[in-house]
Amino acid sequence: MEFSSKLLERAVNEMSQLPGIGKRTALRLVLHMLKQPKEQITMLAEALQSMRNDIKFCKSCNNISDEELCEICSNPNRDESVVCVVEDIRDVMAIENTSSFKGLYHVLGGKISPMDGIGPHDLNIQPLVKKVEEGKIKELIFALSSTMEGDTTNFYIYKQIQEYNIYTSTIARGISVGDELEYADEITLGRSIVNRVPFESSLKS
Amino acid sequence: MEFSSKLLERAVNEMSQLPGIGKRTALRLVLHMLKQPKEQITMLAEALQSMRNDIKFCKSCNNISDEELCEICSNPNRDESVVCVVEDIRDVMAIENTSSFKGLYHVLGGKISPMDGIGPHDLNIQPLVKKVEEGKIKELIFALSSTMEGDTTNFYIYKQIQEYNIYTSTIARGISVGDELEYADEITLGRSIVNRVPFESSLKS
Numbered sequence: 129m130e131f132s133s134k135l136l137e138r139a140v141n142e143m144s145q146l147p148g149i150g151k152r153t154a155l156r157l158v159l160h161m162l163k164q165p166k167e168q169i170t171m172l173a174e175a176l177q178s179m180r181n182d183i184k185f186c187k188s189c190n191n192i193s194d195e196e197l198c199e200i201c202s203n204p205n206r207d208e209s210v211v212c213v214v215e216d217i218r219d220v221m222a223i224e225n226t227s228s229f230k231g232l233y234h235v236l237g238g239k240i241s242p243m244d245g246i247g248p249h250d251l252n253i254q255p256l257v258k259k260v261e262e263g264k265i266k267e268l269i270f271a272l273s274s275t276m277e278g279d280t281t282n283f284y285i286y287k288q289i290q291e292y293n294i295y296t297s298t299i300a301r302g303i304s305v306g307d308e309l310e311y312a313d314e315i316t317l318g319r320s321i322v323n324r325v326p327f328e329s330s331l332k333s
Numbered sequence: 334m335e336f337s338s339k340l341l342e343r344a345v346n347e348m349s350q351l352p353g354i355g356k357r358t359a360l361r362l363v364l365h366m367l368k369q370p371k372e373q374i375t376m377l378a379e380a381l382q383s384m385r386n387d388i389k390f391c392k393s394c395n396n397i398s399d400e401e402l403c404e405i406c407s408n409p410n411r412d413e414s415v416v417c418v419v420e421d422i423r424d425v426m427a428i429e430n431t432s433s434f435k436g437l438y439h440v441l442g443g444k445i446s447p448m449d450g451i452g453p454h455d456l457n458i459q460p461l462v463k464k465v466e467e468g469k470i471k472e473l474i475f476a477l478s479s480t481m482e483g484d485t486t487n488f489y490i491y492k493q494i495q496e497y498n499i500y501t502s503t504i505a506r507g508i509s510v511g512d513e514l515e516y517a518d519e520i521t522l523g524r525s526i527v528n529r530v531p532f533e534s535s536l537k538s
Contacts, residue, residue: 161385
């Protein structure tokens with residue numbers, strides 16, 4: 129791609145570094161920006177920079193936060209004895225949207241994935257083990273993706289905390305609400321039968 | 334979507350103003366940026382701002398440029414008597430990539446589209462008419478999209494310059510190179526028969 133302007137070329141190159149944005153999409157976005165008021169682009173640029181420079185991570189759960197402790201960890205109404213282990217900040221947002229969890233979170237920042245060069249020490253696992261050691265946690269809920277990497281990470285953490293004898297659980301795998309049985313894959317369907325729940329409990333939610 | 338940080342929320346909101354980027358994509362991009370070095374985000378922010386603030390439009394053809402006149406208009410080897418009328422800077426880049434045009438361009442900046450509130454006076458049409466008036470142009474090639482808006486714009490310009498009696502042409506519509514006939518739509522196929530060219534001329538390219 130040949131550009132008639134170095135400024136344009138630089139902007140397109142920088143934008144196309146973002147994941148899922150190729151040169152063509154970057155050019156489309158940048159040409160759109162050219163039609164916007166200058167103030168708006170200044171606002172965008174400043175929002176990105178101040179986000180990158182000033183954002184903090186909660187020192188307890190590693191969630192994104194503007195303070196030392198995030199809103200969830202500093203909320204006295206949440207049950208600090210139940211901790212949900214998630215990969216990512218997006219998972220915290222997804223679970224919060226369901227309003228069905230009143231405990232705290234622990235954000236690992238990824239999952240163990242030797243293929244991508246991510247080992248246990250690249251993740252926020254030791255602080256979790258320390259929290260368990262201190263004896264405040266009664267239940268640990270594993271809410272990682274149901275992939276080989278997720279399962280490996282679950283098992284690694286499980287091994288680390290096994291000696292402290294706390295209750296560990298994992299979120300239910302089964303048929304999605306609204307899904308038809310015949311289209312479900314066999315592993316999911318099999319698990320949903322093995323982990324069946326009393327019919328009365330399904331009436332509550 | 335609820336955010337645990339105002340900085341994050343602002344960055345996501347600003348990013349989701351861009352066309353084709355919703356809140357979820359914006360969040361994915363912004364979380365990716367958080368993992369990048371601070372310098373890279375500073376470079377991105379600066380590239381966008383300096384592009385928006387310092388970019389110029391060629392005073393002759395309205396193409397994006399770092400100088401008063403763009404590289405194409407200031408190139409003495411290009412034929413200034415043939416002018417190709419295009420909607421957008423991207424069209425200039427697309428035609429330049431083919432290396433088959435040695436004239437100059439004229440970028441309209443859009444097409445007449447009453448539905449979107451874009452009339453002839455919102456486009457860069459008058460400077461084109463003025464160029465024709467001055468008598469430097471021998472041929473005008475219309476290379477707008479083959480849509481109702483494109484056709485309307487072509488016709489509007491044609492009416493404005495009709496009195497000056499210059500040669501006007503439009504890019505050929507027909508079957509794409511490599512396409513199979515049976516999958517072509519009937520209007521395109523019809524036009525490709527009406528506008529057939531001598532067989533010898535197809536051997537040259």
